[in-house]
Amino acid sequence: MTRAVGDTTGSLLITGISTLVTNDPQLGEGPLGLITDAAVVISGGSGVSGEEIAWVGPASRAPAADQMYDAGGRAMLPGFVDSHAHLVFAGDRTAEFDARMRGLPYTAGGIRTTVAATRAASDEELSAGVARLVGEALRQGTTVIECKSGYGLTVEDEARLLRIAAQHTDEVTYLGAHVVPAEHDPDAYVELVTGEMLDACAPHARWVDVFCERGAFDGDQARAVLESGIKRGLVPRIHANQLTHGPGVRLAVELGAASADHCTHLTDADVDALASGTTVATLLPGAEFSTRAPYPNARCLLDAGVTVALSTDCNPGSSFTTSMPFCVALAVREMGMTPDEAVWAATLGGARALRRDDVGRIVVGARADLMLLDAPSHVHLAYRPGVPLISAVWQRGRQVVS
Numbered sequence: 001m002t003r004a005v006g007d008t009t010g011s012l013l014i015t016g017i018s019t020l021v022t023n024d025p026q027l028g029e030g031p032l033g034l035i036t037d038a039a040v041v042i043s044g045g046s047g048v049s050g051e052e053i054a055w056v057g058p059a060s061r062a063p064a065a066d067q068m069y070d071a072g073g074r075a076m077l078p079g080f081v082d083s084h085a086h087l088v089f090a091g092d093r094t095a096e097f098d099a100r101m102r103g104l105p106y107t108a109g110g111i112r113t114t115v116a117a118t119r120a121a122s123d124e125e126l127s128a129g130v131a132r133l134v135g136e137a138l139r140q141g142t143t144v145i146e147c148k149s150g151y152g153l154t155v156e157d158e159a160r161l162l163r164i165a166a167q168h169t170d171e172v173t174y175l176g177a178h179v180v181p182a183e184h185d186p187d188a189y190v191e192l193v194t195g196e197m198l199d200a201c202a203p204h205a206r207w208v209d210v211f212c213e214r215g216a217f218d219g220d221q222a223r224a225v226l227e228s229g230i231k232r233g234l235v236p237r238i239h240a241n242q243l244t245h246g247p248g249v250r251l252a253v254e255l256g257a258a259s260a261d262h263c264t265h266l267t268d269a270d271v272d273a274l275a276s277g278t279t280v281a282t283l284l285p286g287a288e289f290s291t292r293a294p295y296p297n298a299r300c301l302l303d304a305g306v307t308v309a310l311s312t313d314c315n316p317g318s319s320f321t322t323s324m325p326f327c328v329a330l331a332v333r334e335m336g337m338t339p340d341e342a343v344w345a346a347t348l349g350g351a352r353a354l355r356r357d358d359v360g361r362i363v364v365g366a367r368a369d370l371m372l373l374d375a376p377s378h379v380h381l382a383y384r385p386g387v388p389l390i391s392a393v394w395q396r397g398r399q400v401v402s
Ligand SMILES: [Zn+2]
Pocket: 084, 085, 086, 239, 313, 315
């Protein structure tokens, strides 16, 4: 018997899994903890925290359960954890992308175009936009997605964007320091971001972020933004070293940020700093793809022992994709990662970047966020780029894609 989509009564045994990526080396082979011919049991009941994984192992030793699902020789992975996305926005930047791809001069200030459209949009329009993108991501296997503000840039609009983001995810990030809005001078704006705007936004967010880059916020300003957020109980993460070398990565490590995101232009000192600390390096190859920019050197980071995550950076300007499979394929083809490394970075790597231990792994007690590929192995995510391979998704034990 197969239980219906959305049914959460009783335990569920998923069997017939050709390759299971557990991300627990104790459970199986290599860093991905691979088990072949595997089974997983999801616990029954519907507690507040959702359903959990109750058993993982070889199918031959699987216990009985109330219901059964035959994976039919497909590969199973933890749901993707996309730890970097900008989903609350309005407006359209197709023409800007088109111009860039035609090699026409491209003026800065694309973020400001989105800001104007976002300020003019209603809560309902913005929320519907987030729901559409979260749904799109879910159909591609993403069961946890982070969401930033950053297209409001006024006290009221930043707080509004965070409240809307929180309707769709627990991982909400205050990014008032995305860019200096046209009506402000930089120092006055940093004062606002670290003062009145922070007061309005801190109750709605878990994280504080800043775009540390030439033309956005310099090292001192980024430090002021992150330190003020830390004082209000927010945990820092940062957009760092995307377009140029800069102080962002070292600042992230110094402040104990959960993640330094982009990491495209790194010095040896930056790599050493990341290797010495707990800050995850989150790579966002969709941004380099969409701007025809050189990719970050993932190989160098991995060889230095840095924890690497992969994310989409979904945003309307520089990376308008929700597809983690696409990012995995890019990471393998363009950034020197092996398929195993890229799959780990897109699942448990993302969980590390969000300091979560309940997702990104298929282990007993973890949240039952799972996906099946229409393929016998996780390697197909890179081997068959652009193919819709995600054939089933469970989120908190509930089948949400079938
Ligand atoms: Zn970003």
